Amino acid sequence: MRIDILTLFPELCEAVLKESIVGRSRERGLVEINSLNIRDHTTDKHRRVDDTPYGGGTGMILQAQPIYDCFMALCEDSGKRPHLIYMSPQGKVLTQERIKALAAMDNIALLCGHYEGVDERILEEIVDEEVSIGDYVLTGGELPALVLADSITRMLPGVLASDEAFEQESHYSSLLEYPQYTRPYDWHGAEVPEVLLSGHHANIVQWRREQSLKRTQERRPEMLKTAELDKKDKEFLSKQERKD
Ligand code: ADE
Numbered sequence: 001m002r003i004d005i006l007t008l009f010p011e012l013c014e015a016v017l018k019e020s021i022v023g024r025s026r027e028r029g030l031v032e033i034n035s036l037n038i039r040d041h042t043t044d045k046h047r048r049v050d051d052t053p054y055g056g057g058t059g060m061i062l063q064a065q066p067i068y069d070c071f072m073a074l075c076e077d078s079g080k081r082p083h084l085i086y087m088s089p090q091g092k093v094l095t096q097e098r099i100k101a102l103a104a105m106d107n108i109a110l111l112c113g114h115y116e117g118v119d120e121r122i123l124e125e126i127v128d129e130e131v132s133i134g135d136y137v138l139t140g141g142e143l144p145a146l147v148l149a150d151s152i153t154r155m156l157p158g159v160l161a162s163d164e165a166f167e168q169e170s171h172y173s174s175l176l177e178y179p180q181y182t183r184p185y186d187w188h189g190a191e192v193p194e195v196l197l198s199g200h201h202a203n204i205v206q207w208r209r210e211q212s213l214k215r216t217q218e219r220r221p222e223m224l225k226t227a228e229l230d231k232k233d234k235e236f237l238s239k240q241e242r243k244d
Pocket residue numbers: 087088089131132133134135136137138139140141144
C-alpha cells in the first residue's frame with residue numbers, strides 16, 4: 001500500500017511518521033508513505049501558494065494550481081491515479097469501518113488544507129472524498145492526515161503481531177476493550193482481579209467478555225445496538241441492567 005500526503009509541512013508529517021510502529025512498518029516495506037511539499041509545485045516567483053478570498057473575508061485560501069500540479073506529478077510518479085482524500089471538518093466523520101475499506105486500496109493520497117481552506121475548484125476537479133476526524137476544527141489537515149495514515153497502517157498485514165491484536169480491540173468488534181493488568185500484583189493497594197491469576201482460560205475469556213460488555217453498556221451504550229451479541233451476552237447485560 002502507498003500513501004502520499006500533500007502538505008505545506010512535510011517535516012511535521014515526517015517527524016511523526018518516522019517513529020514507532022508506523023516508522024518500523026515503513027522501514028520493513030509493509031507500507032510506503034511519502035510527504036510531498038505542495039510549495040515545490042508553485043509557479044509563483046515568490047513561492048506563494050495562497051491568496052485572499054474573492055468576495056472578501058478573513059484568512060487566506062490555498063490556490064488550485066500548486067495542489068493540482070503536485071497531484072499530477074504524483075500521478076506521473078506512481079503511474080496511477082491515487083484515490084484523493086481531502087482532510088476537512090466538512091467531510092464524513094471517520095469510522096473504523098471506513099478505515100478498513102481504505103486499507104484495502106493500493107494507492108491513496110491525503111490533501112492537507114491550511115488557512116481558511118482550499119479553492120473549491122480543486123475539490124470539484126480532483127478530490128474523490130472529504131474526511132473529517134471529528135466534529136472539531138484544527139488549524140490544518142496534517143494531524144488528521146497522520147491520524148488516518150496511522151489507523152490505516154495498523155490494519156495492514158504484518159504490521160501488528162497478529163490479526164487477533166486488532167480484532168479484539170475497541171470498535172473492531174463494536175465493543176470497548178476489557179481492562180488489562182501487568183506486574184506488580186499489588187500496586188498502591190489495588191490488586192489484580194483473581195480470575196486473571198487462576199490459569200483457567202475459559203473463565204478468563206468469559207470475565208474479559210463481561211468486562212467489555214459492562215464497559216460498553218456504561219460508556220457507549222449506543223454501540224451495543226450494532227454489536228454481535230450471543231444469548232449469554234444478552235443475559236449478562238440484562239442482569240447488569242437489573243443491578244443498576
Ligand atoms: N482540518 C481541520 N479540522 C479537521 C478535522 N476535524 N478533520 C479533518 N480535517 C480537518
